[in-house]
């Protein structure tokens with residue numbers, strides 16, 4: 001049967017009938033007075049997301065081995081956790097690791113400060129948030145992201161381990177994403193270290209009693225988490241995992 005309906009080829013797509021628009025993509029692109037809604041439509045967003053990956057990969061590809069540090073944005077410089085973050089950043093830098101954080105205030109700032117003052121590479125991967133905010137002053141290499149999921153890829157791709165200090169929802173989200181990636185072997189020889197024994201012990205107990213005890217995780221999954229208050233111990237765990245990975249990759 002012959003189609004009498006109007007039709008239009010649009011690149012790889014064919015549209016007919018009521019789906020044929022009044023204008024073409026080119027017209028809309030070139031019409032400076034036209035609507036700007038397309039800037040916020042999904043195909044355009046895909047390009048923006050792609051560009052965020054390209055920018056991130058480009059900025060971070062030449063980093064030395066790095067460790068990502070997570071923790072509360074709300075920790076004040078007087079809080080002992082801030083000191084802990086600083087000491088950790090310093091110890092990582094002295095061991096030759098770049099320190100990556102979310103670039104914000106609190107624990108992120110503390111870890112960046114420690115790394116910078118110890119002469120290390122201090123990296124902040126910022127995120128666009130509803131309230132105005134800038135990268136903390138101790139970031140030497142900063143990349144700003146619009147999309148959380150792109151930024152999270154960078155946290156994992158350019159690190160050989162995660163250290164998590166006390167924090168809230170953001171920190172827990174990052175911690176459990178890391179654990180899931182290790183549990184499902186998307187990343188291997190990748191230590192996940194919790195610092196702040198008093199803060200984390202109730203969570204570890206809950207995981208043991210409410211997840212492991214009823215089979216929601218396997219007993220060995222708990223071994224994926226290390227718990228310490230000592231920055232040097234955290235560094236030692238990372239160095240050890242690093243050499244295991246290097247041995248494996250070189251067939252040793």
Ligand SMILES: CC(C)=CCNc1ncnc2c1ncn2[C@@H]1O[C@H](COP(=O)(O)O)[C@@H](O)[C@H]1O
Nearest residue numbers: 070071072073074102103104167168169170171
């Ligand atoms: C004062 C304030 C709330 C600022 C928020 N500014 C932020 N800047 C950068 N990363 C952030 C920020 N808030 C949350 N995050 C991300 O989520 C984690 C902290 O979230 P939370 O404070 O634990 O839940 C950080 O590791 C970081 O990656």
